Amino acid sequence: MTVVLAATHHDPDGRLYPQMVRVFPTLQQYFDGIAILLTPTSATETQAWLARSEVALHVAPSDAPIGHRHLGRWGRGAVQTALTTFANAEWLLFCDLDRVLHWAEYWPDELAVTLAALPEADLTVLGRTARAFYSHPRAQVLP
Secondary structure, three states: OOEEEEEEEOOOOOOOHHHHHHHHHHHHHHOOEEEEEEOOOOOHHHHHHHHHOOOEEEEOOOOOOOOHHHHHHHHHHHHHHHHHHOOOOOEEEEOOHHHHHHHHHHOHHHHHHHHHHHHHOOOOOOOOOHHHHOOOOHHHHOO
16 A cells, blocks of 8 residues: 655744654655645755655645645645655645644554544545644634
């Protein structure tokens, strides 16, 4: 079974950079390929590090709209990058990079079980626990 990660990443201040560098080797053990759609305003060090990593990196154009109202566009772009780069992948997991890094660092057994269960259905949609949901920024939680 081949599983590819399709991820979006937006980190203009580089706050997630230390975690990304620390956890990425672990994350790579779970996936046969990783495709990342990166915002053009992400920190330069983040862009440079990902460009040197073994990922399919696509940096969005400088005029790409960024923000919560455009999450669908970013998600579709990440999936398109993954499907184009890893056309033979059997399974695809879409997740924001910060979330999957957190998952791999703090809940690795849960991530492994989730990935192993992917073939049980044509489509798997993952929800979030109340604890996870309320860790989001207020703009993503309030109606």
